[in-house]
Amino acid sequence: MATDSAIEREYDVPADETPGATCPYCGRPYRSEQYVTFHIGVDHADECSEAEREAFEEERDDEEYDLFTFHFKAAISVFLIYFLFTFVYALVWAG
Incomplete structure (x- = not known):
């Protein structure tokens, strides 16, 4: 399972920035919704919904x-x- 082998890290978002999206499973911030979609598909494949998988x-x-x-x-x-x-x-x- 990818989630078990993932390294736990702390993520500091600069004060003048807001994350574009956040993972609903682990709360990790991302710049865009596309990055969250890739993260969920790779790291949370076992627990994601069918719509998220699609x-x-x-x-x-x-x-x-x-x-x-x-x-x-x-x-x-x-x-x-x-x-x-x-x-x-x-x-x-x-020539």
Whole structure:
């Protein structure tokens, strides 16, 4: 169970800030509701409701899609830069 192995920590929220959301199970503060959804899905998976589990699955799917998109763009960028440098090198070598 993830909750048993979690390290207990104290969290100090600066006086001029308020947490965007708080975990309903352990009271840990987070900057956004999305972070609470991930926290509940990972650390409180055994005790969360079906709606919370579905929200976690949806957020995880969105995160996986965003990560795939980032990796795809990064790979295309590296590929294009590689061929740009190869093309420039060929022009300089042939010139």
